Amino acid sequence: xxxxxQRLLAExxxxxxxxxxxxxxxxxxxxxxxxxxxxxALLQRALQLDPQLQISALFLHFKRLTSxxxxxxxxxxxxxxxxxxxxxxxxxxxxxxNFFWAFALFFIPNLLTLALWLLFFLRPSLLAEGWLARLSLxxxxxxxxxxxxxxxxxxxxxxxxxxxxxISFSGHLGxxxxxxxxxxxxxxxxxxASLMLVIMLATHQVDFIWQTSILSAQSFQWLxxxxxxxxxxxxxxxxxxxxxxxxxxxxxxxxxxxxxxRFLWSSLLISSLMIYGVxxxxxxxxxxxxxxxxxxxxxxxxxxxxxxxxLRQSLKPNISALGVVDHDTVKGTSSVPLSSITxxxxxxxSFYPVALELSxxxxxxxxxxxxxxxxxxxxxxxxxxxxxxxxxxxxxxxxLNPQAVVLYVALSRVPDRGLLRFIKSLTSSTAKPFYLLLxxxxxxxxxxxxxxxxxxxxxxxxxxxxxxxxxxTTNKEAQSL
Amino acid sequence: MSNSRLSVAVVGHAxxxxxxxxxxxxxxxxxxxxxxxxxxxxxxxxxxxxIDEMNTLALFDTPGLxxxxxxxxxxxxxxxxxxxxxxxxxxYFLAHLSQYSDLEQExxxxxxxxxxxxxxxxxxxxxxxxxxxxxxLQILSYAAKPIIPxxxxxxxxxxxxxxxxxxxxxxxxxxxxAFDSVHFNxxxxxxxxxxxxxxxxxxxxxxxxxxxxxxxxxxxxFNAAKEIVAKLFIECACVRYQTLNSEQEIEQTTLKxxxxxxxxxxxxxxxxxxxxxxxKGDLExxxxxxxxxxxxxxxxxxxxxxxxxxxxxxxxxxxxxxxxAIDLLTAGMTLGAAAAxxxxxxxxxxxxxxxxxxxxxxxxxxxxxxLNDVTLQVLWLRQMKLLAALQKRGHASxxxxxxxxxxxxxxxxxxxxxxxxxxxxxxxxxxxSLNASAGERQDSKRHLFxxxxxxxxxxx
Numbered sequence: 001x002x003x004x005x006q007r008l009l010a011e012x013x014x015x016x017x018x019x020x021x022x023x024x025x026x027x028x029x030x031x032x033x034x035x036x037x038x039x040x041a042l043l044q045r046a047l048q049l050d051p052q053l054q055i056s057a058l059f060l061h062f063k064r065l066t067s068x069x070x071x072x073x074x075x076x077x078x079x080x081x082x083x084x085x086x087x088x089x090x091x092x093x094x095x096x097x098n099f100f101w102a103f104a105l106f107f108i109p110n111l112l113t114l115a116l117w118l119l120f121f122l123r124p125s126l127l128a129e130g131w132l133a134r135l136s137l138x139x140x141x142x143x144x145x146x147x148x149x150x151x152x153x154x155x156x157x158x159x160x161x162x163x164x165x166x167i168s169f170s171g172h173l174g175x176x177x178x179x180x181x182x183x184x185x186x187x188x189x190x191x192x193a194s195l196m197l198v199i200m201l202a203t204h205q206v207d208f209i210w211q212t213s214i215l216s217a218q219s220f221q222w223l224x225x226x227x228x229x230x231x232x233x234x235x236x237x238x239x240x241x242x243x244x245x246x247x248x249x250x251x252x253x254x255x256x257x258x259x260x261x262r263f264l265w266s267s268l269l270i271s272s273l274m275i276y277g278v279x280x281x282x283x284x285x286x287x288x289x290x291x292x293x294x295x296x297x298x299x300x301x302x303x304x305x306x307x308x309x310x311l312r313q314s315l316k317p318n319i320s321a322l323g324v325v326d327h328d329t330v331k332g333t334s335s336v337p338l339s340s341i342t343x344x345x346x347x348x349x350s351f352y353p354v355a356l357e358l359s360x361x362x363x364x365x366x367x368x369x370x371x372x373x374x375x376x377x378x379x380x381x382x383x384x385x386x387x388x389x390x391x392x393x394x395x396x397x398x399x400l401n402p403q404a405v406v407l408y409v410a411l412s413r414v415p416d417r418g419l420l421r422f423i424k425s426l427t428s429s430t431a432k433p434f435y436l437l438l439x440x441x442x443x444x445x446x447x448x449x450x451x452x453x454x455x456x457x458x459x460x461x462x463x464x465x466x467x468x469x470x471x472x473t474t475n476k477e478a479q480s481l
Numbered sequence: 482m483s484n485s486r487l488s489v490a491v492v493g494h495a496x497x498x499x500x501x502x503x504x505x506x507x508x509x510x511x512x513x514x515x516x517x518x519x520x521x522x523x524x525x526x527x528x529x530x531x532i533d534e535m536n537t538l539a540l541f542d543t544p545g546l547x548x549x550x551x552x553x554x555x556x557x558x559x560x561x562x563x564x565x566x567x568x569x570x571x572x573y574f575l576a577h578l579s580q581y582s583d584l585e586q587e588x589x590x591x592x593x594x595x596x597x598x599x600x601x602x603x604x605x606x607x608x609x610x611x612x613x614x615x616x617x618l619q620i621l622s623y624a625a626k627p628i629i630p631x632x633x634x635x636x637x638x639x640x641x642x643x644x645x646x647x648x649x650x651x652x653x654x655x656x657x658x659a660f661d662s663v664h665f666n667x668x669x670x671x672x673x674x675x676x677x678x679x680x681x682x683x684x685x686x687x688x689x690x691x692x693x694x695x696x697x698x699x700x701x702x703f704n705a706a707k708e709i710v711a712k713l714f715i716e717c718a719c720v721r722y723q724t725l726n727s728e729q730e731i732e733q734t735t736l737k738x739x740x741x742x743x744x745x746x747x748x749x750x751x752x753x754x755x756x757x758x759x760x761k762g763d764l765e766x767x768x769x770x771x772x773x774x775x776x777x778x779x780x781x782x783x784x785x786x787x788x789x790x791x792x793x794x795x796x797x798x799x800x801x802x803x804x805x806a807i808d809l810l811t812a813g814m815t816l817g818a819a820a821a822x823x824x825x826x827x828x829x830x831x832x833x834x835x836x837x838x839x840x841x842x843x844x845x846x847x848x849x850x851x852l853n854d855v856t857l858q859v860l861w862l863r864q865m866k867l868l869a870a871l872q873k874r875g876h877a878s879x880x881x882x883x884x885x886x887x888x889x890x891x892x893x894x895x896x897x898x899x900x901x902x903x904x905x906x907x908x909x910x911x912x913x914s915l916n917a918s919a920g921e922r923q924d925s926k927r928h929l930f931x932x933x934x935x936x937x938x939x940x941x
Binding site: 019020036037109170303304305306309310313316317318319320321322323324325357358359360385386387389390412413414416417418421422443450 | 494495496507508509516524525526527528529530531533534537539541545547548549550551553554583586607608609611612613615616698701702704705706708709748752755756758809925
């Protein structure tokens with residue numbers, strides 16, 4: 001299966017799965033497959049799912065069907081081309097053939113369809129219209145139902161046919177596929193006609209003439225010479241000027257001249273048919289086949305479609321887990337359940353306030369609170385927020401007079417081991433009772449109960465009585481204790 | 482070509498949002514454990530952003546630095562009176578860790594600092610600048626690795642932004658990036674990579690590829706999401722159900738219509754959540770209010786006439802074309818009758834294609850119902866709101882995504898061509914697969930319309 005067929009298979013799978021990739025490919029990619037890029041991975045997935053869904057078998061069936069159809073049409077066109085020779089050239093009226101009329105009957109439709117083909121070729125969007133697909137689908141349905149009813153039992157038969165048709169016969173590929181088919185059919189038509197013409201000319205004796213009512217004789221002479229130019233270059237015997245003039249209305253006198261004229265005009269007609277009819281179509285057919293091959297190689301999947309974006313996430317995840325690289329061997333600290341929290345004690349009349357790691361707003365709230373409840377404290381409140389202030393407090397604490405120490409902390413702050421260690425060292429440095437005052441200034445906190453519980457756990461570990469924890473709740477309108 | 486990996490240690494104080502940052506950068510809502518307390522992450526855990534088959538960006542989440550004050554004090558006490566670099570102090574500490582068992586978590590962070598190429602120092606911007614944070618930065622500087630301070634929770638901690646920037650500048654950290662792991666902004670993520678790019682000149686190709694890949698994935702995801710939404714809108718705007726003209730029948734058909742549209746919306750939302758790698762549970766439950774209206778078919782509207790005119794001309798041309806071919810095959814003996822007959826058949830076929838269903842419904846005494854304009858407006862605005870929310874949501878976010886529309890008549894929020902779109906869509910009931918008798922969907926035209934809607938969404 002070449003790359004185009006694999007991509008076609010992937011598109012077929014997308015048609016079956018719909019908007020999102022839902023089917024499981026079974027085998028997980030091994031480490032080697034993990035190194036492949038996304039497109040290769042998705043093609044591999046399509047190949048894995050193909051035996052189960054029979055997509056490629058159906059596509060092969062469609063391919064055979066279309067090639068058979070084209071072959072049939074080519075044969076029919078060849079027969080058609082052959083059958084048109086006799087009524088055009090060898091009518092029962094006589095043995096004279098109007099050369100230019102015969103030539104025009106073959107070439108004017110050819111030129112018209114060539115122009116039509118060029119229009120479609122230059123505007124491939126016209127091929128995207130559904131009418132061709134609908135017509136093909138209708139024909140296929142009719143043929144398949146009659147000839148091969150088993151084949152349509154696949155539940156995805158019609159959707160896959162639409163997918164196959166859309167890729168192969170519309171858009172960029174369709175442009176070349178249909179062009180190749182058009183030229184093939186005309187080639188067949190001309191082959192049939194040429195063959196029949198040779199046979200008829202070999203077995204019939206006809207005289208070639210030319211006639212005109214409104215054009216001058218010189219125009220026809222010039223036209224004939226133009227037509228004969230390439231055959232002449234290729235060594236084909238063609239009528240000269242005198243013979244062209246003599247053929248006007250069949251004015252050939254001598255028997256030998258008539259014989260020679262018949263031969264020359266016949267060879268001109270056959271060679272014209274070959275050179276201006278068969279050869280261009282063969283050339284265009286081969287060119288289109290070549291371009292089709294090139295375009296098939298260039299055919300790519302639109303990986304920005306939602307289906308493929310989702311598939312990328314499952315086949316080639318953006319991340320790969322590296323796991324735990326430095327394990328934890330120590331259990332984390334547990335929090336205190338709120339049910340065990342007892343009501344708070346009132347603050348003692350005299351206490352030493354200590355602000356721990358507060359923001360400017362929290363510190364001002366702390367100061368207000370101190371002014372209200374410890375008016376005797378006239379020194380600036382100690383704000384402990386770094387190593388040096390910690391050391392100063394630890395040095396001063398044993399010598400302080402107040403009955404108790406109140407630690408002002410922010411409820412919104414996460415209590416950490418550093419703070420625990422420091423509070424532990426404070427409580428162990430003096431026998432004075434400690435109070436923990438939690439300032440709730442309304443700062444953002446996902447779960448306030450969990451945070452309060454964490455502070456109670458810290459207090460318990462630092463030997464502060466749980467009933468010595470007080471919460472100071474503030475908001476813009478009021479402050480309450 | 483050899484495999485290349487750039488590794489980054491994500492460090493910071495406890496509860497600063499290191500795991501949240503990891504989740505958002507990895508687009509993985511399941512990475513690690515997040516809780517509103519210190520010490521949630523207790524081990525170093527890694528995950529890699531896959532850039533391509535050869536290159537990865539490895540990110541390592543670390544436990545929080547909880548006692549930096551003591552750690553710095555210990556580190557400073559080493560090699561007293563000697564001129565020793567910080568990195569040697571860190572190595573000495575790690576070599577004598579058994580003496581400091583209570584600093585085991587900090588030791589893990591120090592090992593991560595030494596083992597990785599770059600450090601993201603995550604700062605909870607809601608916090609004021611405290612001594613312990615200054616000490617953390619001091620310790621980080623000992624590792625002699627490039628450091629990018631990442632300011633997290635910028636939306637809630639905006640007031641402290643300047644204070645932090647000033648403090649970081651004083652400590653010589655200038656490559657600061659504001660990145661909110663909950664209120665996500667892709668431009669901020671790119672800023673992180675650009676800072677990495679400027680700090681790690683030798684990793685230029687890898688980081689260039691990383692930036693390119695992330696941008697590509699982001700735009701791919703957005704484009705895919707737009708397409709999903711546009712398709713839902715087309716499906717719902719083109720849907721119509723045939724019903725008999727009795728109240729009971731209309732009620733029953735309306736229920737069916739409601740169900741079909743709600744299912745289509747659910748499917749679309751599920752796809753969007755998958756696309757952005759969020760979970761179903763991240764979404765707030767919200768039911769689409771569906772109301773029906775009569776299918777508006779104005780035979781003489783400009784859009785209808787234009788559409789019909791084009792189709793009719795096409796059908797006549799096709800019919801006549803076939804006729805001409807027959808005329809040619811018979812060598813003109815049919816005298817052009819085949820062409821004329823083909824044209825007439827084509828014209829009749831065109832009329833049948835366009836108006837057969839409507840005429841048949843009139844004869845049978847039935848009618849078509851569809852979604853009314855307000856329902857379509859609500860549907861559109863809900864998807865727009867959801868899409869905007871998904872674009873701005875970090876994978877660390879716990880808040881539910883609300884996408885209910887309370888005021889449906891938000892004309893200003895609707896696209897400029899809204900009315901024109903509706904008129905056009907209602908000329909194509911065959912574009913909706915929700916219709917029971919959906920025929921050929923004319924995929925090419927439908928795709929063109931989808932692209933048009935996607936383009937309009939991009940401009941919004």
